[in-house]
Amino acid sequence: MSTGYRNLNRKRIFVIVLMAIVMILLIFADLFTGSSNMSVKEAIDILLDGPSNESKYHFILWAVRMPMTMTCLGVGASLALAGGQMQTILQNPLASPYTLGISSAAGFGAALSVVTGFPFIPISWINISVSALIFALGTSALIFTLCKRNADTKTMILIGIVVTFLFSALQSLMQYLASQEQLSEIMHWMFGSLSKASSQGAVVCIACFVFIFILSMGSTWQLTCLSAGEERAKSLGIDTERLRRKIYLCSSLLTAVSVSYVGSIGFIGLVAPHLARSYVGDDQRFLLVLSPIMGAIILLAASIVAKIMKPGEIIPVGIITNLVGVSFLLYLLLRKRL
Amino acid sequence: MKNRSIQRIVASTLAFVMTLGMCACGTTTSEQEYGSESASVEASSSNSVESTEEVLAENEEKSEVTVTDLAGREVTVSLPVENAYLGYYYENFLAVVGPDAFTRVKATSLYDTEGYANTLATIYKENVEGYTDMVDVGSTLQDNFDVEKLIELECDVAIMGQYQYDAIEDKVNLLEEAGIPVVIIDYSTATEETHIASTEILGKVFGVEDRAGEIIENYKAGMANVRDIVSKISETKTTFHEFQSVISTYSEVGVSDFATYLFGRYLSQAGADDIAFPIAETAESGRSTTLDMEYILDKDPEVWFIIGGETANDETDGIVMGYGISEEDLIASAKGMIDSRPGFTNLSAVKNDQIYCVENNTLRTLRDYIIIEYIAKVLYPDEFADLDPEKEFEEYSKKYLPSVPTDGTFIYHLEVADIES
Amino acid sequence: MRERCNMELKIQDIKVSFGDKKVLKGVNLELSGEGLYAVVGVNGTGKSVLMKSLAGIQAYSGKTILTDGDEACPKKDIAYVPQATNLNSSLTAFEMVLLGKVKQLRLRVPDDVISEVYEVMDRLKIRNLENQKFASLSGGQKQLVIMAQALLSKPKLLLLDEPTSALDLYHQLNLLSLAGQYCKESGAMAIIIMHDLSQAARFCKKIAVLKDGKVFRFGKPKEVLTEQIIRDVFNVDAEIGCSGSGYTTVLPVAITT
Structure with missing residues (x-):
């Protein structure tokens, strides 16, 4: 009996393992890069020592760099997973985690918090994130309820467009009411930036990702069916509307947590699933695993580039991912032509 | 089916709010206070007993001072301070601490001054001792304040303005854990009280209480005089x-x-x-x-x-x-x-x-x-x-x-x- | 091997409307026994809608009763195969076929399922396409892949929605004879929507002609394919003949004015 299919899958698993190794290497690279003059050997020793505060370099690696690296991991994986899921349930290869307006809602939440102080938590740096999270989650619950009766693709996209514009308008209103300093604070917040990374945030982000990942693994075959076409899926007995709603919840939770945590980092949710798809095809069992890995790789790479490019200056990582994303899209466009 | 989905939403939201709540309330991590230098043994001398501190400073090599900064925080700083971080308020610092003030500053945020008062910065660069030796660690105003660099420089104390504290409050905790006490001063609100309090802090931290006291008296006198006449x-x-x-x-x-x-x-x-x-x-x-x-x-x-x-x-x-x-x-x-x-x-x-x-x-x-x-x-x-x-x-x-x-x-x-x- | 079925399908008074527009106005049909049945009619009479109703994708009022011997057949015994030439997917042909058993797949695909897939692909002679992306296949190949997907679940009722409309002659005949073969071996029933009346006559044992949302005529090709009926339903003048092997042939000549 020929095992052509098994061979194919073996190759795919091999690619996944390879990419996972690349990701781990990048994690180390990210930990070893920074503005202080820690040498690679020193850094390795410090890593082996475990979390401690023996010297300033210990502190820098464990308390300053580690949370940022872990955040790259968590946010990159979350956005990639959310993006892939969005592309599947909306059956649109240009969909991203922000298509349904979660990012705009979070941005409005942040702007509102900066201008009015909502929700008045005494710790100021968490305050804005919590406000953003409340609005992002609230919006996704709202969209979910609106889609209860009719969860087909067109309806969802239309609702997403409405939501995006609504919150963009509200955010502009906030910006208009804001003073000079508040304005610059709002703008800075919306820029995806790793400077907001903290160890608690990284833990929350990664925990959320793992939770949703496990939840989604149960639906891999249904998603694969959906990716073959709406009618096909229905005729094979899949309840597409229910699937769409469930996956939408998962993906919007991931997006809400990521955006509230570090602002909106663009293009990872769009690009990572495409890259993963080019390696392992549309089988969601593999895609679900490789997309987050690719997302983490992209964000880690962007973080390393940001640190190296202008030593001493931290460029917001969101700018780099946008540049990368635009080049990638250009490349895709040109390739189609040829 | 409906109930299950709603339950799931409620459960996940609750879990999140709880996690965030715990993170918000709890203090940071398993990292312990590091180094013995900045162990928070509060100095026995209180704020007003300045002469005793001077004697102590002469007799002992290492002493400490505890100040209440302009953000209401109690901070303990080891003396003497030779490698400070100073974010802003160059002129006041120079006036209070003396012509050699900047030789005691290792790191700063150049943009906060040079970006707005370039001529002043150039004059300081040319005339003030120690100015050019300072290391720039980036600015909160440009969102590129580099905590890592600051920790590496191992400053004795970080003197920041209120605006900096507002921008990077979470990083301040990180700096304190790394052994760099952070003291907030404020000359921007520009009331008599804040000016005096900030000057007193600089006096204590840099061991120039006499000079600081003089400037404060001068200031008070000038303000009192104006107040007097204005009231009439x-x-x-x-x-x-x-x-x-x-x-x-x-x-x-x-x-x-x-x-x-x-x-x-x-x-x-x-x-x-x-x-x-x-x-x-x-x-x-x-x-x-x-x-x-x-x-x-x-x-x-x-x-x-x-x-x-x-x-x-x-x-x-x-x-x-x-x-x-x-x-x-x-x-x-x-x-x-x-x-x-x-x-x-x-x-x-x-x-x-x-x-x-x-x-x-x-x-x-x-x-x-x-x-x-x-x-x-x-x-x-x-x-x-x-x-x-x-x-x-x-x-x-x-x-x-x-x-x-x-x-x-x-x-x-x-x-x-x-x-x- | 599965036992041969003894299929019977009773369609009673099916009505479907989209808003105010009534598409199916009461379709009644009784099919019994294995083999191929054709559904023909002009565009818009609701052939596809009828098929989708049978497949369970379209809501309708009325009753359909599908039995194998004495037992009623569950939904999983029905397979619906739409026109595949416009489908696009990055899945490989193998994976597309594999989806036919999606309800039974777990995280790891069991060996016996894989061999079943290969069996079906061998039968349809598309084994060599297994690792090609579905989107890169030709129209005929795509249709065969979707057929394989449908056959994988060993359906008792096969619904083919215009499977030959976009295929070349070779693939048309190939597909129809495969369908015929499957039904003969397993005793299943297949309903095929077609436009080519001669082909319908060649392959199907009975033809249902739909007009205005209802069944106009139902019966053997010889009975149903008459000049008058064709004129009434299709507004076309045709010459009816008989081929050397005894199949009814229809040669459309001119449209009626």
């Missing part, structure tokens, strides 16, 4: 003031402060009734606003104050003042100002030749009591005839800023005749 004034004059550093053409109006902030506060302390003050109740943001030209013409102020500064290039309008600027330069920059504002030739302030210019960087310093004296004097020349603000300016500079050259224009009476085209 029956008819207040109306004023209009604007920060011209934010405009690009004269047809725009600059920013005006309310009575609770900076120049607005100076004006109210000098007994002026600024036309921006009544708007404070209905305004959205608490500190300042941009007045409407119609409003200004309607209120018809008697005196007009312009806060000028260093304009970035020749393209923008705005009064130019400061180090190295001559009176001719100032007048040249003011050309066309009145004509660009329709109706302003009829303002009382213009008709009575009551336009006065003050330099931006002298605000927020310990010299600002002199600015208040200047305001008071031009408003009520009879009552304040004894004061000579220009001379006091020079004396202060000679005494407390000997390394910095003084030529430049900082306070000036702009005569309408000179700028009419």
